[in-house]
Amino acid sequence: MTRAVLESRDLKVTFGGVTALAGVDITCAKGELTGLIGPNGAGKTTFIDAVTGFLPSNTTGQVLLDGADVTGMPPHALAQLGLTRTWQSLELFDDIDVSANLAVASRSLTLRRAVKGMWKRDRSDRVDEVLEQFDLTGVRERLPRDLSLGQRKLVGIARAVVARSRIVLLDEPASGLDRKETAWLGDRLRAMIDGGSTLLLVDHDMDLVLSVCDRIQVLEFGVVIANGTPTEIRHDPRVGEAYLGEAAQVT
Ligand SMILES: Nc1ncnc2c1ncn2[C@@H]1O[C@H](COP(=O)(O)OP(=O)(O)O)[C@@H](O)[C@H]1O
Numbered sequence: 013m014t015r016a017v018l019e020s021r022d023l024k025v026t027f028g029g030v031t032a033l034a035g036v037d038i039t040c041a042k043g044e045l046t047g048l049i050g051p052n053g054a055g056k057t058t059f060i061d062a063v064t065g066f067l068p069s070n071t072t073g074q075v076l077l078d079g080a081d082v083t084g085m086p087p088h089a090l091a092q093l094g095l096t097r098t099w100q101s102l103e104l105f106d107d108i109d110v111s112a113n114l115a116v117a118s119r120s121l122t123l124r125r126a127v128k129g130m131w132k133r134d135r136s137d138r139v140d141e142v143l144e145q146f147d148l149t150g151v152r153e154r155l156p157r158d159l160s161l162g163q164r165k166l167v168g169i170a171r172a173v174v175a176r177s178r179i180v181l182l183d184e185p186a187s188g189l190d191r192k193e194t195a196w197l198g199d200r201l202r203a204m205i206d207g208g209s210t211l212l213l214v215d216h217d218m219d220l221v222l223s224v225c226d227r228i229q230v231l232e233f234g235v236v237i238a239n240g241t242p243t244e245i246r247h248d249p250r251v252g253e254a255y256l257g258e259a260a261q262v263t
């Protein structure tokens with residue numbers, strides 16, 4: 013039996029009268045790439061927000077990290093415990109270079125030193141290793157705003173990875189990427205899994221999700237309606253109705 017790194021039990025989130033998650037049980041097994049898909053508004057981002065501690069007053073249920081109950085812990089405490097995420101809208105430090113963006117996240121560079129302009133002198137093997145892994149070594153001294161969207165997305169993921177997380181939750185990392193960049197990103201995610209990482213991937217790109225994930229959970233209106241391997245999900249009629257049809261219309 014594979015071990016769960018992240019587990020939600022009966023997770024419920026409401027915003028006023030809107031139920032965004034209606035009691036969700038999702039498990040991310042160690043060393044696996046778990047996909048989380050569903051139509052717009054299904055609750056995918058809400059799931060990531062809730063398990064990473066961003067919606068304390070809207071959330072009920074339980075969150076377990078490596079078997080420990082971390083329910084109600086604030087985001088910074090969860091990040092320190094190795095539960096990290098990326099954002100649907102990229103959040104990079106635009107005035108410090110790529111390697112400093114990673115160094116801040118890896119805590120080899122403090123924000124105080126960064127704002128004092130001391131970031132250029134900070135070097136860490138861990139940052140170098142992750143830059144290499146994401147093919148970003150050539151742009152390490154560039155500012156994020158001077159990069160392509162694809163490269164900026166990679167910096168966002170690399171920054172989550174550099175912190176040596178137990179699990180990284182990726183919110184639509186492929187949005188805005190072209191097919192080639194998306195395929196390349198998929199290869200990087202698989203390489204991370206091969207290197208022992210555990211990931212949750214939320215994305216609209218069905219080709220990406222179906223080709224790289226070990227298991228996929230499907231959300232609709234805040235309810236998990238299917239859970240299985242990519243092959244099972246591809247052939248599940250409920251998924252076709254809830255999601256694939258809509259995705260076909262949207263794209
Ligand atoms: N801060 C918020 N305030 C009110 N409603 C919200 C908020 N965030 C999300 N929602 C609602 O919760 C539902 C799920 O949204 P979301 O998790 O963003 O969906 P997804 O990421 O799957 O597209 C939607 O109905 C959305 O309108």
Ligand SMILES: [Mg+2]
Pocket residue numbers: 056057058100
């Ligand atoms: Mg979303």
